[in-house]
Amino acid sequence: MERSFTKEVELLKLGAGQTFHGEGILAVTKALLQSGISYVGGYQGAPVSHVMDVLNDARDIMDELGIHVETNASEAGAAAMLGASINYPLRGAVAWKSTVGTNVASDALSNLASVGVRGGALVVIGEDYGEGASIIQERSHAFAMKSQIWLLDPRPNLPTIVRMVEKGFELSEASNTPVMLELRIRACHVHGAFEAKDNRAPQFSRRNAIENPEFDFARVSLPPATYAQEKHKVEVRWPAAVKFIRENRLNEVFEGPIAELGIVCQGGMYNVAVRTLQQLGLADTFGVSKIPIYVLNVTYPLIPEEVGAFCSGKVAVLVVEEGQPAYLEDALHAALRRADLQTKVHGKDFLPMAGEYTGEVVLTGVAKWLAAMAPHVENAGVDSEGIRSVLDELSVTKMRAVELLGGAVPARPPGFCIGCPERPVFSAMKLIERESGAFHISADIGCHTFSTLPPFNIGNTVLGYGLGLASNSGIAPMFSGRTVTIMGDGGFWHNGLTSGIANAVFNKSDGILVIMKNGYTSATGTQNIPSSRHQTEWKSGDMSIERALKGIGVEWIKPVYTYRVSEMAKTLREAMSSAYRGLKVIIADAECQLERQRRIRPQIAAALKAGKRVVRTRFGVDEDVCSGDHSCIRLSGCPSLTVKAASDPLKVDPVAHVNNDCVGCGLCGEVAHAAILCPSFFRAEIVQNPNVLDRFVARLRNTVIGWLRPAEGRS
């Protein structure tokens, strides 16, 4: 795991009267324990990876409370686990990244929502939307609507988030419906405080087992029960949910003096809306606003009575709703129409339809809306000119910066880490492309998707996690030459083994698959997978990709140590021209460098401290031999292989340079060899804590070389 959570685990032990200081997603985890859950699971992915990570580090607390922690195989597996709450009074929670995880989970979610739950079932969805997102940009809202799962979107402060987790379980039980708690990426990582409560041990748990199974056909999703379930959803569960939400005041109204106007926002948008009003002189720092605000901490279902009460008497309301389609705005229109209220509904006409609602976006949209509503604002003694000047300042500042910078500064997208074992595979592919011309590559989800960015620009399609090979099934037969597919080991266990490999063997595919075996789901924070080398005592430690492949009937399997670029290129060439017809699998094998460094750094430090001999390896470029054409960089892209100004006054172009972050993986030297680049690269081996022999040999060599070396002339 990328991070250790031993410190955070202590936070989970806090009791009543103590204050929790920490991240949003940890507050959710603490809230789960305060809610008396019996089981918890999920699938990793930013921004909710930490839920699983911290729970795995908190085994003693979990054991004490009797809570079962499951590392699910996929989001579908996690959603299916919620089935425990169908028949039994068990509270359970699972977490994943949305919308991708919700997509994967949707089969089980539909079934769960249809039959309904007895124990509270909560799905914590980490909404990876906007800046820093690594996935397609969609809303999870549609899933809630289509399956009638209630959707919570709390104001992004810890006390509200924690309250909504606790109320979420109650709502789930009161309405026999699973509940989703949506947290945007920044809310997951917001650092704040709340007053803790004691953890609650569940009624049934690993410590207090259920004795008798229950059977109720009404809780099985098979017709005719499913027909009754659909009716039950809309006739019983929905009204029960509406009643609970109203009575418990899950949504909030903040009144203000400009009663003709109002703002309706998702809970997650509240803080940015208030800040905007503050910037425009319409609110103070404590959120006391001149314009009334209706905060939807529950974004589905909408409560028509509350909407009517808030809007009645208002000329216009502005809906601050992030993402599209504008479900809330449309629902508001419908609710007002049904209530025959004439309040105008604005939203996407002032705010952008698509994209993250950042401070700037909301400020611009709200300011424009207020400018259009100027008479109402001025009635309350607010100068609408001031609002316009805020907008002007914004555009002037940015224009001035662009003018001074003379154009956009270079973008800095993410990329492979220093010494990443996946990079050499793409270097090898680049080399093969030189010989054979380009070939189609079906990429997959994982760190290896960075290959689509410069300098590699490798990978023609990306269709979903573990779906690389499946996505190639229609492409491969259409090409005269063979095509290549990439899959990570995370994707392999997530579903690639079945949807990709079993299927390719079954359909007698003639493709080439490269499996990136780095030992972890590295992109989500290096969590363990079934084939990880080092497992904890709670996990099975003997599951191999190779054996799974053989068991499924793959005959052509070649493991290659990724850093051997020439060998990787040779193996790829062999797979492409081999007479063997059938799936050819190349296993690109080397541990994630991030995790390797985390593991070996303390070991090396300890060895050095103990005075043991340690050889440190790193690479370098001879500045006076380098001619500055940077073809090595175009074939590597390693962050530690960079450029610097040539100290030679004759050279105008910067020379290549290996900085001190180099971990000595050797890729640059391998590439220089495989691509026949230049003689500039060297490997340096520094003997730390040298022994007597080391020192003797070094002295001898230096002396002899000193004799052989001519007097230093001019360059």
Added chain:
Amino acid sequence: MVLPERPITILIAALGGEGGGVLADWIIAAATARDYPVQSTSIPGVAQRTGATTYYVEIYPAKISELGARRPVMTLTPAPCYVDVMVASELIEAGRAMQNGFVTRDRTTLIASTHRVYTVAEKMQMGDGRFDSAVVLKAARELAKRAILFDMQAQANAAATVISAVMFGALAGSGTLPLARADCEAAIRSGGKGAEASLRGFAAGFDAAAGPAPSKTVTPAERKRLSGSERVRQTFPEETRAMLEEGAARCAGFQDRSYARLYLDRLEPIVNLDHAAEGYKLSNETGRFLALWMCYEDVIRVADLKTRRSRFERVREEVQAKPHEPLHIIEFLKPGVDEFTAVLPRFLARPLKALAEASGLAKKLNIGMHVKTTSVSGFLALRFLAWLRPLRPLTSRWHEEQILIDRWLVAIATAAKRDAELALEIGLCGRLIKGYGDTHQRGKGNFLRILDTLVEGDVVPDDRARIDAIRKAREAALADPEGRKLELSLETLGIAPLPPRPKPVKFMRRPQPEKRRVA
């Protein structure tokens, strides 16, 4: 009690893995210790792997105990024109912050490191793709209320710690936070591991921000100037001396003193034709590329450079080996037919090369070698090659290069008689000649293409238009290693493009299904 009108907003721009999160945690710990409401957010995730990321912190400088039940509403995304302190761990990230409107004259203190971590887009260019740091520095001083700019990475290295500690020190030293130095240091100490090193970095950052601005923010590479020959001093104009002395010395080091004389002999007519425009730019640039070209990199040269004492010392320093630690240097060499024939006399080189081409072995005979130059045998092997230097004028490559150099110089001189600017453009084409193996061949091919068509050909009869065409062609050649952009640029002038270089294509066709046997 009068409460502050609004929170203090701090935006931190950093690169993934630089410890921006730790910095945010320190600020939170220090503010919490003061009982101030504080909130931070970040956008971790895979997007952070080596990419640009931000951390956003708000502190409300009033004690929670004095606020009663009220709490400030703090936001999760920074708003342009509403950032009090902008901290950037790298110069382009400071530029990005300015571009996004987070640095404003009336509000923002900008604290940024002046060092550069080049982006892939900058460093993958064939020539110089670096964004001009001076532009960012100038913009920073103009846009910010106050700009604190210094090389934080250097300070971090000196203190043997990470850059986030220096950033925190600079932030505290800037006086923009409602936190005392002791609060900040206590926050670092409570972090435990590595606290001592972090505190050293913090102190360095604090002093740099609190004290007078360092006089030199960007230190230009120290350039060694060695005493030049008498001849340069006596014969050539003042403005050209630095370059020409350097060039002559390079040639003397590459071959011998008579080669240095040849260098000056070749330049003299061009200097005489130079009208001294832009400080003898024509002479200087021709002198630069002539020296680089004359001192081309053959195996003799590479072996010589790799076995020098100064090189061993430089490597030792670069890899941070301590004086008592033995250092082994292993060279990655892969000479092939080209490198071998280059040092043979012409009468042997030609038939051998032809044979290799014909048999298709030209690209296959490269021998990968790992030579340990710190061992006696490895050193001797390279030194032996370096000792071949006196024989170099007999080699085929020597002959080839001298002919082409003379052709280029004639073109420059001819142009200089008509138009100095045209001559300069031709001179600058010398930049295309560099690299090894394939890269060198491609560069030389592009150079010859421009020489054939635009310089010596008469496709563009008008000299003014010719200047423009040559410049564009040269830039196109530098922008694309494959030379396709150059052909596109030439095509706009009506020059028929060359067909794409044939690749040694090895069609990897899928074996066809066997024909069904008819029963």
